[in-house]
Amino acid sequence: MVKEAITNGRRSHGHGSEVTVMVASTVAPALPVQEHRLPLSNLDLILPPVDVGVFFCYADPGSSHHPSAALKAALAKTLVAYYPLAGEMAANAAGEPELLCSGRGVDFAEAVADGAELRELRLGLPDESVEQLVPKKKDGVMCVQVTKFRCGGVVVGCSFDHRVCDAYSFNMFLVAWAAAARGSSASPGPSFHRSFLAPREPSPTCAGTLADRLFVPVSCAPAPPATAPDAANRIYRVSSADVAALQESAGPGRTKLEAFTALLWQLHARAASMGQRSCCMGVVVDGRTRLRRDGAMKAYFGNVLTIPYGVIGSDDLRGMALADVANDVHRWVTEAATGEHFQELVDWVEAQRPDPTVARAYLGRGSDGEDATACVVSSGMRLPVGEVDFGWGQPAFASYHFPWPGGAGYIMPMPSARGDGDWVVYVHAAPEVVAVMEEEPTVFKALESSYIFG
Incomplete structure (x- = not known):
């Protein structure tokens, strides 16, 4: 399911370009998610509430159409297995963060870089180039921005809450998402078994x-x-x-x-x-x-x-x-x-x-x-x-x-x-x-x- 809204929200100025978000939508898992809470593991809890970004530059996807439709359809399929990324952060009774697996979805922005070509970006200076291509997460666990350039080039940028997963985990998701977009067979699904990281009982002495x-x-x-x-x-x-x-x-x-x-x-x-x-x-x-x-x-x-x-x-x-x-x-x-x-x-x-x-x-x-x-x-x-x-x-x-x-x-x-x-x-x-x-x-x-x- 995709909820869309038309917008003219201009993000920021890059080197000779201005990125404008044209459409903002929310991509939910293709199948309903029964709402439940997933506790963070003890190793999740050592992470501060910060977001991590990653982006991919494609010189020429070979199509005159914006690639967002295919990406959103593949994302909806992939979120069925990776449903925590479509959830929200909440607090448990002790005030600790935990995941509310609600099927809220992933915020998805479709943007254009006015008057710019991808090769004109000075990627070595991310404050003036990358900053406008990787979205700022407002709600939820993850967000995506797809930016198309005059030359036909495309940048896919993502941000995710580090408390939910590390780079190893997000790499698994990226590979699965790309495979779904290509129509390839799905890789083995992720595991959320917190028993791997259960504390020992009785708890041994930790001091020193x-x-x-x-x-x-x-x-x-x-x-x-x-x-x-x-x-x-x-x-x-x-x-x-x-x-x-x-x-x-x-x-x-x-x-x-x-x-x-x-x-x-x-x-x-x-x-x-x-x-x-x-x-x-x-x-x-x-x-x-x-x-x-x-x-x-x-x-x-x-x-x-x-x-x-x-x-x-x-x-x-x-x-x-x-x-x-x-x-x-x-x-x-x-x-x-x-x-x-x-x-x-x-x-x-x-x-x-x-x-x-x-x-x-x-x-x-x-x-x-x-x-x-x-x-x-x-x-x-x-x-x-x-x-x-x-x-x-x-x-x-x-x-x-x-x-x-x-x-x-x-x-x-x-x-x-x-x-x-x-x-x-x-x-x-x-x-x-x-x-x-x-x-x-x-x-x-x-x-x-x-x-x-x-």
């Missing part, structure tokens, strides 16, 4: 555990700055050769992500202000294969994340070899990448409820509690760029978009749509960090239109 060191009740967390620091948003490209060279410099046995994180840690140290004697660096770790090595959680839809981190003095970081920094990253990532830690985290959250909690990596604190520059790295290498084909071919470009309001930086590397091993890196960081990254002579390269569209 790794979970207790990585997370803290909001009531015990240090107060954030009175005003959030300004942040710059960028999208860069990194060549496959530079990724390989970075991994080699990090030493034997180090992953590409560990090497990349080590480099970022040192760059943050270079950019640290005089009042920030330490740098805090975190990495998002997925726990599906750690909790269940038999693959039982492969289709689990929700959040299965932890965020280990390390703190090193800025002066020390600047003087360390990259391999030594990568060794430290490897140490604390490996410590958290175990099934025991994820079960321990589930138990720890249970012991705090209903008090909300927060990852310490986001707080920007040094070992002595002083202010520190902070950043979290989240791998987007599973972004299924080649599989998000709605029947028009693969996208020419894709990226997450996460200009979140927190004080810590957020950096996400993803595979380039070219499929040649290059990376696309989304950066949300302090302007001084961005300046240092752009001074780096080899790794972070500007994202030119010619690289994307040839």
Whole structure:
């Protein structure tokens, strides 16, 4: 079912263009949903109420018609299995967030970019380009915007509530939606079995555990700055050769992500202000294969994340070899990448409820509690760029978009749509960090239109 309304809501100005929403509608699941409540898991509850965006650019879908009709029909079919995305956030009796699976639907905007061609967008500067293409969610769990350009190009942008699912889960949905649009057979449906993340009984002691060191009740967390620091948003490209060279410099046995994180840690140290004697660096770790090595959680839809981190003095970081920094990253990532830690985290959250909690990596604190520059790295290498084909071919470009309001930086590397091993890196960081990254002579390269569209 689709409810439509005609509108002339102009979103914002881009580089030489203005995006205008022409039609706003709500796409409900193709089959009725019996209203019910789905509790969030304990690992959902560690996420703040923030939205994550993702967008896909198609150079030429090959049709003079707006592709929205096919996308909406496929979305309605896909929401039958992925019904939580068509629901709403509510509160339980304890005041905690939970899902109201009501079949409300997904807000769907159809827009046009007046007088612009897709290749004219400066995607490397998302504040002026991407910001107008990824919709702002007002209600519900998810929203979509499809923007058509004068050249025939199309951008499909989505936003979703991070408390409901992580990027792994949303990738499953994207692949299923694209398959439905192509008329392909459906992939196995998602699992919402919260029993995978049930706390142990009786609950073991949580004090002093790794979970207790990585997370803290909001009531015990240090107060954030009175005003959030300004942040710059960028999208860069990194060549496959530079990724390989970075991994080699990090030493034997180090992953590409560990090497990349080590480099970022040192760059943050270079950019640290005089009042920030330490740098805090975190990495998002997925726990599906750690909790269940038999693959039982492969289709689990929700959040299965932890965020280990390390703190090193800025002066020390600047003087360390990259391999030594990568060794430290490897140490604390490996410590958290175990099934025991994820079960321990589930138990720890249970012991705090209903008090909300927060990852310490986001707080920007040094070992002595002083202010520190902070950043979290989240791998987007599973972004299924080649599989998000709605029947028009693969996208020419894709990226997450996460200009979140927190004080810590957020950096996400993803595979380039070219499929040649290059990376696309989304950066949300302090302007001084961005300046240092752009001074780096080899790794972070500007994202030119010619690289994307040839």
